[in-house]
Amino acid sequence: MWESIWEEGTNMTYINSSESLVLQDVSIDRILENGQIVPRLQQLDFALAPGEWVNLAGVNGSGKSSLARLLAGLTIEGVRGTWSRGFAGNRPSPYIMQHPDAQLFAETPREEVRFALEWRRLEPDMIMQLTEEILAFTGLTAIGDTPWEHLSGGQRQLAAVAAASAGESPLIVFDEATSMLDEQSMQLVYRLARKLNERGTAVVWVTQRLQEIEASSRVAALTEGQIVFDGTGHAFLYGADDETGLTPCQACGLRLPYLSALALELGRLGKLQPPYPETPEEWEAVLQGIVAVPV
Numbered sequence: 265m266w267e268s269i270w271e272e273g274t275n276m277t278y279i280n281s282s283e284s285l286v287l288q289d290v291s292i293d294r295i296l297e298n299g300q301i302v303p304r305l306q307q308l309d310f311a312l313a314p315g316e317w318v319n320l321a322g323v324n325g326s327g328k329s330s331l332a333r334l335l336a337g338l339t340i341e342g343v344r345g346t347w348s349r350g351f352a353g354n355r356p357s358p359y360i361m362q363h364p365d366a367q368l369f370a371e372t373p374r375e376e377v378r379f380a381l382e383w384r385r386l387e388p389d390m391i392m393q394l395t396e397e398i399l400a401f402t403g404l405t406a407i408g409d410t411p412w413e414h415l416s417g418g419q420r421q422l423a424a425v426a427a428a429s430a431g432e433s434p435l436i437v438f439d440e441a442t443s444m445l446d447e448q449s450m451q452l453v454y455r456l457a458r459k460l461n462e463r464g465t466a467v468v469w470v471t472q473r474l475q476e477i478e479a480s481s482r483v484a485a486l487t488e489g490q491i492v493f494d495g496t497g498h499a500f501l502y503g504a505d506d507e508t509g510l511t512p513c514q515a516c517g518l519r520l521p522y523l524s525a526l527a528l529e530l531g532r533l534g535k536l537q538p539p540y541p542e543t544p545e546e547w548e549a550v551l552q553g554i555v556a557v558p559v
């Protein structure tokens with residue numbers, strides 16, 4: 265059963281807006297049907313700074329959602345360890361899940377945003393003004409009054425993020441929020457999350473789509489409930505372990521995104537030198553160079 269840390273109040277120190285959110289020595293056990301106890305999270309230490317973006321990666325069952333939920337201020341029965349919410353405040357942070365419908369309360373995007381703003385106990389005029397600003401910011405003005413049944417999954421997910429942003433939370437957690445969306449909707453939701461991050465909102469982005477990880481952004485990767493990598497996207501995809509020769513991404517059991525695998529293979533063939541290309545422009549320059557090489 266999930267319950268919120270702030271209601272429970274145990275193990276938790278309260279709030280300083282400039283301090284990191286910190287989990288220390290956090291573990292959760294899982295009891296299998298045969299009675300065996302296996303770790304769900306193992307002695308995990310993790311810190312998130314105000315305004316930071318962190319990608320959580322790992323294979324299915326590695327503990328990404330468990331960690332994400334703890335970071336959002338939701339606890340799990342049996343969780344041990346200590347944590348301090350720091351900048352994230354004493355209330356649970358918005359938690360955007362795969363299925364938008366599970367988190368929508370109203371009938372339309374405009375109502376959803378207004379509903380979220382009403383929790384802030386603002387004056388009615390201010391609620392109206394902010395509703396329109398948020399709809400404009402999230403690109404939902406034109407469909408603000410369209411009922412959910414006439415909107416796509418991507419549009420409903422955008423509305424869920426819009427409502428989440430209405431609370432001006434210092435942290436929003438996205439748990440594979442784009443995994444059920446088509447490419448275009450996925451891009452829109454991702455860009456909206458980036459826009460919120462640029463405005464200062466810290467973002468925890470749980471993902472299996474490694475191609476959405478930016479080279480310079482932070483990646484924390486989990487295996488069997490432990491953080492086995494914490495570094496840049498670039499090091500995650502291209503760094504090599506001396507003993508195995510695997511990249512951290514491969515060592516976690518994840519498949520490299522196609523372009524990263526291509527870059528490594530071109531490097532192995534001696535046709536490409538690190539640093540490997542990241543952006544479409546860099547790739548274009550590289551491919552032009554390769555085509556120019558006589559066979």
Ligand SMILES: Nc1ncnc2c1ncn2[C@@H]1O[C@H](COP(=O)(O)OP(=O)(O)OP(=O)(O)O)[C@@H](O)[C@H]1O
Nearest residue numbers: 265294295304322323324325326327328329330331
């Ligand atoms: N409510 C629960 N009760 C007991 N065990 C759970 C519960 N939720 C998840 N688990 C177990 O905890 C472990 C970590 O699960 P978690 O959902 O955190 O991983 P994940 O990396 O997010 O996986 P996925 O990508 O499949 O969502 C898994 O072994 C999972 O079966």
